Amino acid sequence: MSEWLKNTPKRKHNWGKIALGVYCTLVLTFLMLPLLVVFPISFSSARYLQFPPPGFSLQWYENYLNTPSWISATITSLQVGVGTTLLATTLGTMVAFSLVRGTYPGKAWVDRLVAAPIVVPNIIIAVAIYGLFAELKLIGSWYGVMAGHTVYAIPFVVLVVSAALRNFDVSQEHAAMGLGASRLRAIWTVTLPQIKPAIISGAFLAFITSFDELIIALFLSGSNMTLPKKMFENIISEIDPTISAVSVLQIIMVGIVLLLSQRLGAGVSPIKS
Amino acid sequence: MTNDTDLRLEKAFKAYGTVKALDHVDLSVRNGELLTILGPSGSGKTTLLRVVAGFAEPDEGRVLLQERDITFLPPAKRDIGMVFQNYALFPHMNVAENVSFPLQMRNMAKVEIKKRVTWALGIVELGEYAERLPRQLSGGQQQRVAFARAIVFDPRILLLDEPFGALDRKLREQIQLEVRRLQQQLKLTSLFVTHDQEEALILSDRIAVMNAGRIEQLGTPHEIYERPINRFVADFIGISNLISGVIEGQDRSVAVVRSKDGQLFLVAADAIPTQGTNVIVLIRPERLVLLDDGAERSNRLSGTVAEVIYLGQSEKLRIDIGGGRDMLMHRQSRLGGVQLEVGSTVNIGWTPEDAHLIVEDTVGQP
Structure with a gap:
């Protein structure tokens, strides 16, 4: 028998693939574990944060709904x-157009700097905006926070939309x-409908970014608190399980937004055929 | 501007950096004709099309459309129908919506839009496909939708930007002839851009051969093929046998040319350059005949067969005539007669009328 015919190779176990699977499972577990604590505690009958909860109760959800400060923070x-x-979707889409289609001096710099708000620590943005808004008397207004969040959210929209463009x-x-x-009508009737999925994805990203942003809100919202700021204050002063009820609601809200984004973000492919 | 000219470029010039994409181009497209801009990539033909369509502005010169200066008119205002290389159909609109797009942009009444879309889809025989999305159509059908969309608003002229490139060969020939028939039927003045010389010969009333931003020659397909003005055109269109030589003398309307290795050839020409002028003699492969079949020709060469390519209806021969030079010959395949094999010695010939004289001084730089 010739050398070539001697050995028929056997199927090999792909250890690399198995290791990757194990690793991914571990990461997922690590990320999901907090939920296993937060969810049960939100239904706790105890008066303090206590795990495992001694009994079942909806009191913290009741408390959330009956406390005006929680509701106004949510609103x-x-x-x-x-x-x-x-704001971020409109402005971000316009920036994306200028970066992909435009030719103007300094474009390379705009392209490089556009992601800066993601890279620069939030607290620096927050302090900088605080200084400016304090002078403009915008501290404590919801639209002041909105302006701050828009700065932070624009890069997400730009990145997603310019990729599609x-x-x-x-x-x-x-x-x-x-x-x-x-030109405008061409963009409106032909381009935008086709990159709509990317714009929708960008919009949802912008929403989520704003909805759980704490640091900018901490500086800018004053007594007109956003939900994350209210949660933060709650942790400092009271620590009762209301916060876990709010967290659960918030997680559900963000989850729904993500689901919607996946649903609506698909559809007509923006990629050229 | 004469009344039978629909589109005219006057000294159109455009440079990208140091590259002259359009080097003072003059061009007139006559009413109802299909004029082809033919050239290799980088010859400036796409720039010319963009300048006509309004997607680029010339640095100098003017573009006139039916006597109006449109050099700086935005594309939307030009009323030019355009069929793009990849059709550029709108994938999120169905066929009817695609075709009605230019009418909607002109704010036409709904009834009129419906009438026109039905008409245009009828012309390209796609009436039943109105509700389909472009991706549900074959390449040929998409091409026809693009054509319908380009003509539905009764454009002043039609621009075709290599519109057949994406189709396979057989379909391409069919669609080409269809487009040509519709263009003639609708008497649409058309400017067609391509790098495919065969396509240009089939479709055109006239061809402008472009090279390095200039139009090297403008003429009917017959003139371009049979009477190329310089080496570039001769080389670019079809297959050429070129023999360099010097004018030795003339006998009435026949020039006597002495080739570099001393042979004399006779070439019929209307205007014969003075003695000593450097010239090129062009003989197309299909004009060559095999003297061994018993034919008589006044110009002759002998050599050995270096290659035979059998194509069914015809065969291509490469004949080594010595000195490292080849002659290409294209002849009908036949049963009987002299069968040629690689290595056979052959005598080939042609008449003075089969050859064309090119004056070397006007040689284009390819």
Whole structure:
């Protein structure tokens, strides 16, 4: 028998693949474990944060709903979140267009600096804006927080939308203009509908970014608290399980937004065929 | 501007850095004709198209569309129908919406839009596909939608930017002829840009051969193929046998050319350059005949067969004539007669009328 025919190779176990699976499971567990604590505590019958909870009760959810300061914080957060989403999505999309389509001096710098708000620590942005807004008497207004959050959220929109725009076939826009559309109308009727999934994803990202942002809100919101700030104050002063009830509600809210984003973020592919 | 000219470029100049994409180009497209801009990539043909469509402005010169100066008019205001290389159909709109797009941009009444879309889809025989999305159509059908969309608003002229490149060969020929038929039927003045010389020969009323930002030659397909003005055009269109030489004398309308290795050739020409002028003799491969079949020709060469490519209806021969030079010959395949094999010695010939004289001084730099 020749050397070639001697050995038939056997199937090999792919140890690398197995190790990767184990690693991923560990990471996921590590990330999910806090939820296993937060959820039960929110239904606790105890008066203090105590784990495992001694009994079942909805008192903390009741407490949340019956405390005006929690409700007003929630409303403020929603207000700020929606406002931030609208502003950051509009401005971010415009920046993305300028970066992908524009030719102007300093564009390379804009391109490099556009992600700066993500890279620069939040506290620095917060302090800087605080200094400015204190002079402008914007501290304590929900729209002041919204402005601060918009600065922070714009890069997310820019990154997502400009990626889609780079993949978008510009000859579509040319075709629209050649067929009688002004530039704006071409963008509105041809480009935007096709990159809509990316814009929606960017918008949801902006919302989530704002909705659980603490540091900027801590400096800017004053007595007009957002939900994360109210939670923070609650931890410092009282520590009762209301905070875990609020956390659960917040997690559910963000979860819904993420789900929506996945659903609506799909659809017509923005990538050229 | 004469009334039978629809589009005119006057001394159009555009440079990108040091590269002249358009080097003072003059061009007139006549009413109802299909004029092809033919050139290799980088010859400036795409820039020319962009300048006409309005996606680029020339640095100098003017563009006139039906006697109006449109040099700086935005694309949307030009009323030019355009078929793009990749069709550029809008994937989020169905066929009817795509075709109605230019009408909607013109704020036309709904009834009129419906009438026109039905008309345009009827012309390209896609009436039943109105509700389909572009991605549900074949390449050929998408091409026809793009054509319908380009003509539905009754454009002043039609621009075609290499519109057949994405189709496979067989379909391409069919669609080409279809587009040509519609273009003639609708009497649409058309400017067609391509790098495919075969396509240009099939479709065009006239061809402008472009190279390095200039139009090297403008003429009918027949003129371009049979009477190329310089080496570039001769090389770019079809396959050429080129023999360099010097004018030795003339006998009425026949020039006598002495080649570099001393052979004399006769070439029929209308205007014969003075003695001593450097010239190139062009003989197309299909004009060459095999003298061994018993034919008589006044120009002759002998050599050995270096390569035979059998194509079914015809065969291509490469004949080594010595001195490291080849002649390419294209002949109908036949049963019987002299069968050629690699290594056979052959005599080939052609008449003075089969050859074309190119004056070397006007040689284009490829």
